[in-house]
Amino acid sequence: MQLTKQALSQRTDHVYDVLVVGGGAAGLSAGIYLQRYLLSTLMIDKGKARSFWMQELHNYLGLPSDTPGREVLKQGKDHYLSLDGDYLHAYVEEVIDEGETFAVRVRVGRQNPTYEVFRSRYLIAASGIIDHLPQLSNMKNVFDYAGYNLHVCLICDGYEMRDQRAGVFGSNESSLDVAFSLGWFTPHITVFTNGAFEVGPELRDRLTQKGYTLNEQPIHQFLGENHQMSGVELADGSVVELDAGLISMGSKYHADYLNGIDLDYQGGNVVTDTMNRTSHPRIFAVGDLKVGMNQVIVAASDGALAATQIWRDIRRSEGTRRVPMVSNAA
Numbered sequence: 108m109q110l111t112k113q114a115l116s117q118r119t120d121h122v123y124d125v126l127v128v129g130g131g132a133a134g135l136s137a138g139i140y141l142q143r144y145l146l147s148t149l150m151i152d153k154g155k156a157r158s159f160w161m162q163e164l165h166n167y168l169g170l171p172s173d174t175p176g177r178e179v180l181k182q183g184k185d186h187y188l189s190l191d192g193d194y195l196h197a198y199v200e201e202v203i204d205e206g207e208t209f210a211v212r213v214r215v216g217r218q219n220p221t222y223e224v225f226r227s228r229y230l231i232a233a234s235g236i237i238d239h240l241p242q243l244s245n246m247k248n249v250f251d252y253a254g255y256n257l258h259v260c261l262i263c264d265g266y267e268m269r270d271q272r273a274g275v276f277g278s279n280e281s282s283l284d285v286a287f288s289l290g291w292f293t294p295h296i297t298v299f300t301n302g303a304f305e306v307g308p309e310l311r312d313r314l315t316q317k318g319y320t321l322n323e324q325p326i327h328q329f330l331g332e333n334h335q336m337s338g339v340e341l342a343d344g345s346v347v348e349l350d351a352g353l354i355s356m357g358s359k360y361h362a363d364y365l366n367g368i369d370l371d372y373q374g375g376n377v378v379t380d381t382m383n384r385t386s387h388p389r390i391f392a393v394g395d396l397k398v399g400m401n402q403v404i405v406a407a408s409d410g411a412l413a414a415t416q417i418w419r420d421i422r423r424s425e426g427t428r429r430v431p432m433v434s435n436a437a
């Protein structure tokens with residue numbers, strides 16, 4: 108059930124089989140599998156998953172490619188709740204390993220928050236990442252286009268940019284490397300530094316060889332209407348017309364609550380085995396937070412794998428059925 112502030116006290120003395128941090132594609136998929144394995148699950152989600160910003164879900168089997176991410180999240184949450192999983196809209200602050208269980212400290216509510224501690228035997232970290240965006244003085248101007256034709260994911264949206272005039276917006280030299288992959292889809296590329304960093308002679312040379320334009324001026328604003336970006340106005344008032352853009356500025360990894368636990372990381376991503384178990388035997392990581400490919404179809408598959416491995420662990424350790432066999436006798 109969807110837990111309200113009032114109902115929380117009934118749950119704090121319960122030890123869940125699994126606590127899932129994050130209710131995006133990865134967490135919801137895990138939750139659905141866990142509930143169908145008759146395991147007790149608490150999912151805690153602070154909202155605004157990465158797929159919430161996805162206006163159209165591309166590369167996903169079985170759904171029209173204009174399906175908004177919000178719809179996938181709503182359908183997934185309804186499905187999970189229909190299987191009697193517990194769901195709480197809240198923020199996970201800290202996870203403490205108590206040996207047999209985890210104590211998970213949670214902040215509930217923004218104004219006048221309360222703090223609760225829930226316990227579980229296993230933990231699934233499904234808390235994802237969020238993309239850094241160009242920092243302009245008017246951020247609303249960025250939000251108007253980001254996720255529409257100002258893309259953040261080449262795998263998702265390279266196809267949308269085929270043969271278009273595309274801008275690449277980076278945060279340092281190495282982030283501009285994505286321009287060469289985008290070159291698979293279109294040759295009409297302008298690379299923007301927003302005046303924020305230097306480009307060395309080697310990269311300058313590679314960009315020139317490919318025929319890409321390098322623009323090193325500060326950006327004043329994105330131009331366009333109805334969420335369709337049509338170009339960039341630079342600080343000196345000049346305009347570069349574009350059909351699309353690709354932001355490549357890295358991401359924030361939502362993993363602060365795991366700081367007290369010694370896990371293996373690669374960059375900001377959690378390292379897992381093929382069933383998504385981390386270096387801690389009772390913590391799994393799924394979706395964008397783990398090393399892998401940031402796609403909804405992969406996140407959904409990750410959730411299925413982690414849930415199945417946890418079921419195997421618990422089934423083997425308990426050795427008995429969770430529910431009595433229903434008798435077929437008349």
Ligand SMILES: Cc1cc2nc3c(=O)[nH]c(=O)nc-3n(C[C@H](O)[C@H](O)[C@H](O)COP(=O)(O)OP(=O)(O)OC[C@H]3O[C@@H](n4cnc5c(N)ncnc54)[C@H](O)[C@@H]3O)c2cc1C
Pocket residue numbers: 128129130131132133134151152153154155156157158159160161162163164165166167197198199200233234235236238253254255259260263264361364393394395396400401402403404406
């Ligand atoms: C604009 C855009 C377009 C995209 N287009 C596509 C596409 O076309 N096709 C495709 O396959 N993929 C696309 N992606 C990528 C896709 O959205 C991600 O790969 C996918 O959403 C990852 O799912 P996830 O469950 O790992 O993370 P998320 O969906 O980000 O879910 C993580 C959840 O955890 C919550 N959380 C984080 N920290 C905490 C905490 N401490 N306590 C509680 N909750 C927490 C977050 O708020 C969030 O709700 C796109 C992404 C963006 C941004």
